[in-house]
Amino acid sequence: MRFTSRAVRKLRLPVAAIGMALLAGGCAGNQLGPETPVTEQAGRIAGLWSLFVWVAAFIGILVWGLIGWSILRYRRKNKEGLPSQFRYNVPLEILWTGIPIVIVVILFLFTNRVINTVDTVSQSPDLVVEVTAFQWSWQFTYPEQGIVVTGTPGEQPVMVVPTGETIRLELTSKDVVHSFFVPAFLEKRDVFPGMVQKLDIVVNDPGTYQGRCAEFCGVFHDRMLFQVEAVSPDEFQAWVSEQTNKEGGQ
Numbered sequence: 001m002r003f004t005s006r007a008v009r010k011l012r013l014p015v016a017a018i019g020m021a022l023l024a025g026g027c028a029g030n031q032l033g034p035e036t037p038v039t040e041q042a043g044r045i046a047g048l049w050s051l052f053v054w055v056a057a058f059i060g061i062l063v064w065g066l067i068g069w070s071i072l073r074y075r076r077k078n079k080e081g082l083p084s085q086f087r088y089n090v091p092l093e094i095l096w097t098g099i100p101i102v103i104v105v106i107l108f109l110f111t112n113r114v115i116n117t118v119d120t121v122s123q124s125p126d127l128v129v130e131v132t133a134f135q136w137s138w139q140f141t142y143p144e145q146g147i148v149v150t151g152t153p154g155e156q157p158v159m160v161v162p163t164g165e166t167i168r169l170e171l172t173s174k175d176v177v178h179s180f181f182v183p184a185f186l187e188k189r190d191v192f193p194g195m196v197q198k199l200d201i202v203v204n205d206p207g208t209y210q211g212r213c214a215e216f217c218g219v220f221h222d223r224m225l226f227q228v229e230a231v232s233p234d235e236f237q238a239w240v241s242e243q244t245n246k247e248g249g250q
């Protein structure tokens, strides 16, 4: 009995640490992802992320629990010999090979579904924005509205978009490989010269989101910053008229 209580006491600290870590993780927010998703597509990606985390946490707790139980249950007791020894157990081996395969297949199917949904481009987007990366900034062109926003390494360009509408980003590069990355969108796309990548996003939450180049592309790579400003459709229309008037007046 004395030995048991000492073993339990020894386990108290790691168990408390694991408990605290889980609690801290749970309190960090209802989303387990690194950023709060602000687009429809990001919501799906965050959901997939959460699924992976929950499955991993469940398996982790199960494995740690079984290890702890085995240590306590089969510890060496006074004057007793070794517990019964065996080399293999076929049903058990089939079980521990089968369960991971099933888990991987299920996670693969979910991943495949999310990737397909996120990569699907609409036939009739509400707005098209051509995104051109160059050393070392970005240019946002609105072909239908006749608006061009060009940044410099010292001045971040702002891409204004309406919320709740399907925005088609057509991404390309003028020189080397860059990468279009807005952390709050939870996805990024490498951009290549001579190639146009299409990416649809629907921004649900109004706000200003920081973006950056995520591919080392030269001396001022770190200055390739930009912002995406999501506003209501009415405010977007007002911004469009303001821009076109400004350009017309010049």
Ligand SMILES: [Cu+2]
Pocket (backbone or CB within 6 Å): 133, 177, 178, 179, 213, 214, 215, 216, 217, 221, 224
């Ligand atoms: Cu770059």
